[in-house]
Amino acid sequence: MSDATVTDLYEVTMAMSYLRERMTRPATFSLFVRDLPPERGFLVAAGLESSLDFLSGFRVGAEDVDAFASALHRQPRDLAPLLGMEFTGTVRAVPEGRIVLAGEPLLEVTAPLPQAQLVETYVLNQVSHQTVIASKAARCVLAAAGHPVVDFSLRRTHGPEAGCHAARLSAMVGFAGTSNVAAATADGLTAVGTMAHSYIEAFTTEEEAFRAFARSHPGPLTLLVDTYDTEEGVRVAARVLRDLERGPGSAVRLDSGDLEVLARRTRSLLDAAGLPDARIIASGGLDEYAVDDLVRSGAPIDVYAVGTRVGVSADAPFLDSAYKMVEYDGRPVMKLSSAKMTAPGPKQVFRRPGYADVIGVRDEPPPTDGVPVLETVMRDGTRTAERPTLEESRTRFAEDMTRLPLAARRVRAPLAPRAALSGRLTTLTDRVRRHIEDDVLAPSADSRRHERGATGSPRSVPRRGGQ
Amino acid sequence: MSDATVTDLYEVTMAMSYLRERMTRPATFSLFVRDLPPERGFLVAAGLESSLDFLSGFRVGAEDVDAFASALHRQPRDLAPLLGMEFTGTVRAVPEGRIVLAGEPLLEVTAPLPQAQLVETYVLNQVSHQTVIASKAARCVLAAAGHPVVDFSLRRTHGPEAGCHAARLSAMVGFAGTSNVAAATADGLTAVGTMAHSYIEAFTTEEEAFRAFARSHPGPLTLLVDTYDTEEGVRVAARVLRDLERGPGSAVRLDSGDLEVLARRTRSLLDAAGLPDARIIASGGLDEYAVDDLVRSGAPIDVYAVGTRVGVSADAPFLDSAYKMVEYDGRPVMKLSSAKMTAPGPKQVFRRPGYADVIGVRDEPPPTDGVPVLETVMRDGTRTAERPTLEESRTRFAEDMTRLPLAARRVRAPLAPRAALSGRLTTLTDRVRRHIEDDVLAPSADSRRHERGATGSPRSVPRRGGQ
Numbered sequence: 001m002s003d004a005t006v007t008d009l010y011e012v013t014m015a016m017s018y019l020r021e022r023m024t025r026p027a028t029f030s031l032f033v034r035d036l037p038p039e040r041g042f043l044v045a046a047g048l049e050s051s052l053d054f055l056s057g058f059r060v061g062a063e064d065v066d067a068f069a070s071a072l073h074r075q076p077r078d079l080a081p082l083l084g085m086e087f088t089g090t091v092r093a094v095p096e097g098r099i100v101l102a103g104e105p106l107l108e109v110t111a112p113l114p115q116a117q118l119v120e121t122y123v124l125n126q127v128s129h130q131t132v133i134a135s136k137a138a139r140c141v142l143a144a145a146g147h148p149v150v151d152f153s154l155r156r157t158h159g160p161e162a163g164c165h166a167a168r169l170s171a172m173v174g175f176a177g178t179s180n181v182a183a184a185t186a187d188g189l190t191a192v193g194t195m196a197h198s199y200i201e202a203f204t205t206e207e208e209a210f211r212a213f214a215r216s217h218p219g220p221l222t223l224l225v226d227t228y229d230t231e232e233g234v235r236v237a238a239r240v241l242r243d244l245e246r247g248p249g250s251a252v253r254l255d256s257g258d259l260e261v262l263a264r265r266t267r268s269l270l271d272a273a274g275l276p277d278a279r280i281i282a283s284g285g286l287d288e289y290a291v292d293d294l295v296r297s298g299a300p301i302d303v304y305a306v307g308t309r310v311g312v313s314a315d316a317p318f319l320d321s322a323y324k325m326v327e328y329d330g331r332p333v334m335k336l337s338s339a340k341m342t343a344p345g346p347k348q349v350f351r352r353p354g355y356a357d358v359i360g361v362r363d364e365p366p367p368t369d370g371v372p373v374l375e376t377v378m379r380d381g382t383r384t385a386e387r388p389t390l391e392e393s394r395t396r397f398a399e400d401m402t403r404l405p406l407a408a409r410r411v412r413a414p415l416a417p418r419a420a421l422s423g424r425l426t427t428l429t430d431r432v433r434r435h436i437e438d439d440v441l442a443p444s445a446d447s448r449r450h451e452r453g454a455t456g457s458p459r460s461v462p463r464r465g466g467q
Numbered sequence: 468m469s470d471a472t473v474t475d476l477y478e479v480t481m482a483m484s485y486l487r488e489r490m491t492r493p494a495t496f497s498l499f500v501r502d503l504p505p506e507r508g509f510l511v512a513a514g515l516e517s518s519l520d521f522l523s524g525f526r527v528g529a530e531d532v533d534a535f536a537s538a539l540h541r542q543p544r545d546l547a548p549l550l551g552m553e554f555t556g557t558v559r560a561v562p563e564g565r566i567v568l569a570g571e572p573l574l575e576v577t578a579p580l581p582q583a584q585l586v587e588t589y590v591l592n593q594v595s596h597q598t599v600i601a602s603k604a605a606r607c608v609l610a611a612a613g614h615p616v617v618d619f620s621l622r623r624t625h626g627p628e629a630g631c632h633a634a635r636l637s638a639m640v641g642f643a644g645t646s647n648v649a650a651a652t653a654d655g656l657t658a659v660g661t662m663a664h665s666y667i668e669a670f671t672t673e674e675e676a677f678r679a680f681a682r683s684h685p686g687p688l689t690l691l692v693d694t695y696d697t698e699e700g701v702r703v704a705a706r707v708l709r710d711l712e713r714g715p716g717s718a719v720r721l722d723s724g725d726l727e728v729l730a731r732r733t734r735s736l737l738d739a740a741g742l743p744d745a746r747i748i749a750s751g752g753l754d755e756y757a758v759d760d761l762v763r764s765g766a767p768i769d770v771y772a773v774g775t776r777v778g779v780s781a782d783a784p785f786l787d788s789a790y791k792m793v794e795y796d797g798r799p800v801m802k803l804s805s806a807k808m809t810a811p812g813p814k815q816v817f818r819r820p821g822y823a824d825v826i827g828v829r830d831e832p833p834p835t836d837g838v839p840v841l842e843t844v845m846r847d848g849t850r851t852a853e854r855p856t857l858e859e860s861r862t863r864f865a866e867d868m869t870r871l872p873l874a875a876r877r878v879r880a881p882l883a884p885r886a887a888l889s890g891r892l893t894t895l896t897d898r899v900r901r902h903i904e905d906d907v908l909a910p911s912a913d914s915r916r917h918e919r920g921a922t923g924s925p926r927s928v929p930r931r932g933g934q
Contacts (some may be wrong), residue, residue, distance in 0.1 A: 001652060006627040008619070008646040009660035017662075017683040022671060025679060071648050072660035120663075124622045125630065133625075152475065154593045156785045158600075159632065160473040163592065165625075179475035181538050185468060191538035193476035195484075196587075197794035201800040202490060205907055216484040228803045228903060264762035299613060312784040318623045318775045325665035333668040336695045436695060440672055 003054055004064045007121040012068045012082070015114040019081040025329035026089075027113040027119065030105045030128055030345045032324075034313035037316030041414025042404060044138050044397060045094040045106050045132030046169050049122045049387055050153060052378055058087040058119060087115050091378035092362075097134075097172055097393035098373065099208070099400040101357055101419045103376060104349045106131065108362075113328060120323045128321040130165055136288070136313040137170035138397070140306050143292040143411045148176035148303045150192050153311025154183075166311040172393045176303070187390055192305075194222040194253065201296060206233055210240040219248030225266070226256050234266045238273035251302070253280040259284070260299040267300040281305060287314065292411040332432050343425055344432040349373040350422075354405055367422075471531045474588040477537045479549070482581040485605040486548040492796035493556075494580040496587065497572045500797060504783030508869060510883025511605050511864060512561040512573050513636050514597030516854055518590045519845055523904045525586060534602055534797045545680055556581050558845035559829075561816070564601075564639055565840065566867040568824055568886045571816045573598065575829075580795060588789045595788040603755070604637035605864070607773050610759040610878045615643035615770045617659050619750060620778025621650075625916055633778040644768070654857055659772075660705035661689040661720065673700055687716030689748060692733070693723050701733045705740035718746040718769070726751070727766040734767040740873075748772060754781065759878040799899050810892055811899040816840040817889075821872055827889035834889075834925040882889040 018024065033043060060082045069076040089111025094100055106127055140149050151170045160182070167183030177190035184191035195213055205211035210223050221241065225233030232297035234252055243249045252270070254262050254435030258284045270278045282294065283305035291304050308314065324342045325333055332344035346362035358367055366372055376384055388396075407415035413465050421429070485491065492894050500510060527549045536543040556578025561567055607616050618637045621630035627649070634650030644657035651658035662680055670676035677690050688708065692700030701719055704886055708714045719737070721729050726749045737745045749761065750772035753788030756773050774779065791809045792800055799811035813829035827833055833839055843851055853861075874882035888896070 001649065003627070005649040005652060006621070006630070007648050008621055009648050009658045010646065010650065010653070010662055011660075013660060013680075013684060014662055016479045017666070018669070019681050020683045021679050027665075027669065029665070031808065053579045067648055071651050084897050117663075117665065121622050122627065125624065125875045128623050129625045154473070154475055155588050155790075156786075156788065158596045158629035158779070160470070160592060161628045162625040163473070179477065181474050181476050181479065181534055182468065183474040183537050184476070185534040193478075193480060195477055195481055196584075197802045198494075198496070198584065198800075199481045199484070201792050202485070202494065202795045212488050213480075213484050213780060215479060216487045228907060308785045309860060312625070312779075314784055316777040317625075317781055317784040321623065323622075325668050328669045333665075335668065347647065353772065440695060441580040 001063045001067050001123060002057075002059065002061055004058060004118070005067045007118065009071050011118050011120055012072065015082060015118045018114040018117065024112045026110055026113060027116045027325055027329070028108055028110040028327040029265065029323050030342075030347060031107040031109075031124060032105045032322060033100075033131070034101055034320045034322060036052075036102045036416050037319065038201045039315060039412065039414065040135060040208060041408030041410060041416045042099045042135070042138075043102065043131050043319075044134035044173060044174070045100050045131060047127035048093050048095050048096050048107060048205050048377065050130070051107065051126045053381055054122050054126070055087045055089075055091065055119060055378060055381065060085040060118075082114075085115060085118070086381060087111060087119060088381040089115055089378070090376065090380070091376050092374045094373050094378070095375060095388065095396055097395075097397035097400070099355075099397070099404055100349075100373070101355065101417055104357065104359060104419050105347050108346055110346070116325075124321060124323045128319050129162070130169055131321075132313045132317065132319050133166050134169040134173055134309070136310050136316070137166070137175060138173040138401070139288040139411055140170075140291055140304070140310055141174040142287040143295060144304050144410050145295050145378065147295065147301065149174070150303060150305045151175050151178040151180065151310070152193075152307035154180045156308040157311040160309045163311065168390065170310070172390060173397050174394070195223065195224050197227045197255075200224065202228040206236045207240060210237060210272065211244075214244050214246060214448045220251070221246050222251040222253055222256060225252045226254055226262075230254065230257055230262050231265055231269065234269045238270055238275055238278070241275060241278060242273060247275045248277050250275075251281050251284060253305075253444065255280040255284040259301065260294055260297045263294075263299040263301045279303060283307065285309065288411050297412065305365070324325070332428060334429070334432050334436070336433065336436055343421060343429045343430050345425070347374075347406045347425065355403070356409070356415035357417065357419035358422050359419050359425060361424045361428060364422060364424045408414040468534050469524075469526065469528055470589060471525060471527045471585070472534045474585065475782065476538050478585050478587050480539070482549060482585045483546065485581040485584065487633040491579045491581060492794055493577050494555070494583045494796070495575055495577045495794040496583050496790050497793045497809075497814060498574040498576075498591060499789060500567075500569055500598070501789060503569050503740050503883050504786065506879065506881065507602060508875030508883045509566045509568065509602070509605075510598050510786075511601035511603035511640060512565045512567050512598060513563050513639070514594035515560050515563050515574060515844065517573065517597070518593045519558065519850055519854075520585060521589050521593070522554045522556075522558065522845060522848065523850065527552040527585075532770050549581075552582060553848060554578060554586060555848040556582055556845070557843065557847070559841045560844050561840050562842060562844070562860070562863055564862075564864035564867070566822075566864070566890045567816070567840070567872055568822065568884055571824060571826055571886050572814050575793075575841065576812055577813070583792075591788060591790045595786050596629070597636055599780045599784065600633050600642055600778070600786075601636040603777050604633070604642060605781070605868070606755040606878055607637075607641040607758060607771070607777055608641040609760060609876050611771050612762050614762065614768065616641070616758070617770065617772045618642050618645040618647065618777070619772045619774035623775040624778040625899045630778065635857065637777070639857060640702060640864050641861065662691050664691065664694045664722075667691065667694040673703045674707060677704060678711075679715060681707065681711050686713075687718070688713050689718040689720055691722060692719045693721055693729075695708065695723055697721065698732055701736045702740075705737055705742055706747070706934045708742055708745060709740060714742045715743075715744050718748050718867045720748040720750060720772075722751040726768065727764045729767040730761075732853055738799045747769060748757060749772065752776065755878050799895060801896070801899050801903070803900065803903055810888060810896045812892070812895050814841075814892065816886065822870070822875070822884035824884065824886035825889050826886045826892060828891045828895060831889060831891045
C-alpha cells in the first residue's frame with residue numbers, strides 16, 4: 001500500500017462518483033484556518049514540504065485499489081478508474097516559515113476534481129499538524145526573549161514522526177537545539193542532552209555520577225543537579241567542575257521545583273564557587289507561559305528546554321483548519337450553512353504594512369502597498385523549485401516576525417491582526433451567496449426543484465470569467 | 468539509520484558512560500503515570516505492542532553510531548562500544564486494553580543498564596501517546612451509552628502514524644468504525660465515510676449530488692444534508708431515498724449547527740417521509756463531552772462520529788508519564804527531590820474488587836483477593852507470546868470496564884480509584900529514603916562527602932535480597 005491509502009474513505013467514494021459522472025474538470029480547494037486558537041496572535045505556515053513530497057509521489061497502485069475495494073466491500077474492478085491516478089495539479093501556497101492569519105489560505109490545490117479530492121486528508125493533516133507545532137514553538141522563542149530555547153519533546157509527542165517534525169519546526173522558528181538524534185541527523189540540527197536522574201541514581205553518590213560522566217565526555221559538561229537535593233547538587237556539581245577545571249562552557253540543569261527560586265540560589269552558589277561562566281539550564285514541564293513568567297521574574301536562567309507541552313501544543317493541539325472547494329470548472333462555490341460559511345473562488349493574500357492583510361481574488365491586482373504571499377510551488381504535479389533549506393525557511397520566519405505587531409507577539413492575550421476581504425472578493429461572495437439562495441435553495445423550497453432539475457433548465461451559475 | 472536513533476541524545480551519553488564504567492548489570496526501569504489528567508477516571512493501557520516491536524528489532528548499526536557520533540561531535544570510534552548492541556532484556560507489562568490507575572506501572576524493563584537506558588525515549592513515547600488516545604476514545608464510548616461511535620480523526624492527528632494509532636486504539640475500546648483506509652486495511656477495521664460538503668457543491672443542486680452519489684454506490688446511502696440549509700437538505704435526501712427505494716439502512720449526516728435541535732427536526736422529517744429506519748449520524752467537533760450532552764438531551768442521534776478532539780486528546784494531549792530507574796544491580800533506587808518522588812524497586816499491581824488496587828513489591832505474595840496485572844511479555848529480548856489480536860485486546864478492555872466503578876466512568880468529574888502501596892513497598896520506600904538521607908545526602912551536607920568518597924568507605928546500600 002502507498003500513502004494514497006492514508007485517507008478518509010469518503011475521499012475515495014467521492015472520487016469514484018466524480019469519475020463515473022465524468023466530473024474531472026479542474027477544481028480548486030483552499031486550505032485555511034477559520035479562527036486562531038485562544039492565546040494565538042499568529043500562525044507559522046508549515047507542512048507544505050511534506051505535502052509536496054506526498055503529492056509528487058502520489059500514485060494509486062494496485063494494492064491501494066485493493067485496500068479501497070476492501071474498505072468499501074466492492075470488487076477491485078469497481079475501483080479500476082482510480083488505478084494509476086497520479087497528482088497532476090497545481091499548488092499555490094505560503095512558503096514554510098511565513099506568518100499567516102486566520103482565514104488566509106495556507107495552500108490552494110487546483111487539479112482535476114477526483115485528484116484534488118483524494119489528496120485532501122493527507123495534505124490537511126500535514127499542514128494542520130505542522131502549523132500547530134511551528135506556531136507553538138515560535139511563541140516559546142518570543143517568550144524566551146533572546147535566551148536560547150531547546151526542544152526536549154520527543155518522549156511525549158504523538159509518535160516519533162511527530163517528534164521529528166517538532167524538532168525541525170522548532171529549529172525553523174529559532175530553537176537552538178533538540179534532544180532528538182534522528183531529527184538532528186536528518187535535518188542538520190544541533191543535538192543537545194546530557195543525563196537523566198536515573199544516571200545519578202545508578203551511582204552511589206551524585207559526585208561519583210558527575211565524575212564518571214566527566215570521564216566519558218570531554219569538554220564542557222552539563223550536570224543535572226536536582227535528583228536528591230538541588231542546592232546540595234549544585235554544590236557537588238560546582239566542586240566537580242572546579243576540581244576538573246571544566247567550568248567554562250559548562251552548565252547545571254534544574255528539572256523540578258520552583259525554578260525561579262532555585263535558579264537564583266544556584267546562580268549564587270555557582271558564583272560563590274568561582275564559576276560565573278557556568279550556565280543554568282531549566283527544564284521540566286516548561287512552555288511559553290512558564291518561560292515568559294521566568295523571564296519576567298528575572299530568574300538567572302540561561303537556556304530554556306521545553307518539551308511535552310510544546311511538542312503536542314498542549315493548550316491548542318489542533319487548528320480549526322478546512323480544505324474547502326472554492327471553485328469547480330470555473331464556477332466559484334461556497335458552503336452556506338451555519339457558521340462555516342467560506343468565501344468562494346481561488347484567492348491571494350496581499351500582505352500590507354503592519355499585517356493589514358487583504359484576502360483577494362487570486363488574479364486581482366495587488367493593493368499598492370500589498371505583496372502577494374501565496375506562490376506557485378507545484379505545476380503539473382512537479383515542484384516548481386528546489387525544496388527550501390531549513391536556513392531559508394528560518395530566514396523567512398525571522399523576517400516576517402520582525403514586522404509582526406508587538407501586540408500579536410504577546411504570549412498572553414495577544415491581539416491577532418485580522419485580514420480583510422478585498423472589494424472584489426466581497427462582491428464575488430455576495431454574488432455566489434445570492435445565486436445559491438435564489439437558484440439552488442429557493443426552487444426546492446417550494447418543491448419545484450426536482451421538476452426543474454428534470455426539465456434541465458439552465459442555472460445562472462456565475463463564472464469566474466464573468467467577473 | 469534505524470529506530471535506535473529515535474532517541475533523546477542523553478540516552479546515548481549515559482549509555483556511553485555506563486559502558487565505560489562497566490556498569491552493565493541489570494537495571495529495572497518502571498514506566499508509569501504519576502497523576503491522571505483532569506477529567507480522567509482511568510487509563511487504558513496501550514502502546515505495548517509497538518514498543519515490543521521496537522525492542523525486538525533494536526540493534527545499534529553502523530549508521531546509528533555515525534549519527535550518535537555526529538550529534539556528539541565525537542568520532543564514531545568513540546561510540547564503538549555501542550555498535551551492535553541489541554535489546555536482550557525482560558519486559559513485564561500490562562497488556563493492551565487493560566485499565567490502569569495513576570502510579571501503577573504500565574511496563575517494566577529489566578536489562579543491562581545501557582540497553583535499558585537507550586530504549587527509554589521510544590518506549591516512553593509509544594506508551595504515553597497510545598495510552599492517552601485509548602483512554603480518550605474509551606470515554607467517548609462511555610458517553611455514547613450504547614450508540615455506535617466512529618473515528619474521523621485522521622485529518623488532524625499529529626501525522627498519519629498518529630492517525631493510524633487513533634483508529635486502531637479506538638476500535639480496541641469499542642468504536643464501530645474508522646474513516647482511515649490505511650488503518651482499516653492494516654488492522655481489519657470497519658471503514659466508514661460517504662461525502663463531504665465539497666461533493667454537494669460540485670453539483671449544481673443537492674439533489675443532483677445525492678442522485679449521482681447513489682449511481683456510484685449501491686446499497687444503503689449516507690447523505691450529508693447540511694451544506695446549504697439543513698432542513699431542506701433532509702427533505703431532499705428523504706425524497707431521493709424514497710424515490711430510489713434506498714431507505715432501509717440509509718442515513719443522513721449532520722455536521723454543523725445545533726445538533727440536538729437539528730436531529731429532532733431531522734427525525735420528524737424522516738419519519739414524516741416514511742423513512743423511520745433511516746438513521747441520523749452526527750459529526751463536527753464532537754468529543755465525549757458533546758456526545759454526553761447530546762445523549763443526555765435525548766437527541767435522536769443514532770451514530771456519533773468523533774474526530775479531531777479525540778484523535779489528539781484535545782483536553783489532555785499528554786500524560787504525566789515517567790520511565791524511572793527503580794533498581795540497579797539488585798539495589799532499589801529512587802529520586803527524592805520535590806514532588807517527583809517515586810517508590811523504589813520492581814513492582815507488581817494487584818487488582819482487587821472495585822479497583823482497590825495494591826501496588827506491591829514485584830515478588831510479594833498477592834493479597835488474597837488480588838490478581839497480578841503485569842505479565843512477562845518479553846524475555847531475553849524475545850516476545851514470550853504471540854501478539855494479541857485486536858479482538859483479544861478489545862475483550863480485555865470490555866471485561867475491565869464492566870468492573871470499573873461507575874464514578875470512574877463518568878465523563879464529567881469522574882472519581883478515579885487510587886491504588887494503595889502494599890506494606891512491603893511502603894517499608895522498602897522508607898528504607899531507601901532513609902538510606903539516601905543518611906548515607907548519600909547527610910555526609911556531603913556537612914561537607915564530608917568528598918572526603919568519605921575519597922576514603923572509599925562502604926555504603927550500606929539496602930539490597931533487594933535483604934528484604
